[in-house]
Amino acid sequence: MMLSFICCCGQITHSVTRPSTCPACGDLRPELLRSPEATATFISDPGHGWLIVSRERFAAYGLKPAQITPYSYRSPDASEVALEEDCDAEVFLKAFEARHGIAPYIAERFEDPCPIRNWPQFGSRRR
Numbered sequence: 507m508m509l510s511f512i513c514c515c516g517q518i519t520h521s522v523t524r525p526s527t528c529p530a531c532g533d534l535r536p537e538l539l540r541s542p543e544a545t546a547t548f549i550s551d552p553g554h555g556w557l558i559v560s561r562e563r564f565a566a567y568g569l570k571p572a573q574i575t576p577y578s579y580r581s582p583d584a585s586e587v588a589l590e591e592d593c594d595a596e597v598f599l600k601a602f603e604a605r606h607g608i609a610p611y612i613a614e615r616f617e618d619p620c621p622i623r624n625w626p627q628f629g630s631r632r633r
């Protein structure tokens with residue numbers, strides 16, 4: 507699962523993990539380039555918030571429903587999971603950071619009313 511990293515010199519490096527130096531100029535720690543693969547969407551309503559990731563992406567990081575509490579939901583077509591902010595969002599964020607050496611960008615959105623509350627429960631982890 508490759509991401510793109512950009513240096514201040516303009517050099518773009520495609521890599522799974524963040525390069526420690528730019529291969530072109532040797533500058534330290536190229537930045538993560540914004541892309542859908544580098545971004546996770548966070549949807550909140552007036553009471554709560556969820557990190558939305560596709561089921562495919564969730565599995566690609568080696569994650570399992572058993573690691574997620576029943577406070578998280580899945581979309582009715584099962585293509586997306588909504589990881590609740592207090593415990594479960596962090597499971598994905600930590601897996602992302604462990605894999606890539608950097609946190610993803612978060613794209614925030616506010617929805618009121620928020621359909622996620624009516625989605626079926628997803629996780630099976632006991633708190």
Ligand SMILES: [Zn+2]
Nearest residue numbers: 513515528531
């Ligand atoms: Zn550079």
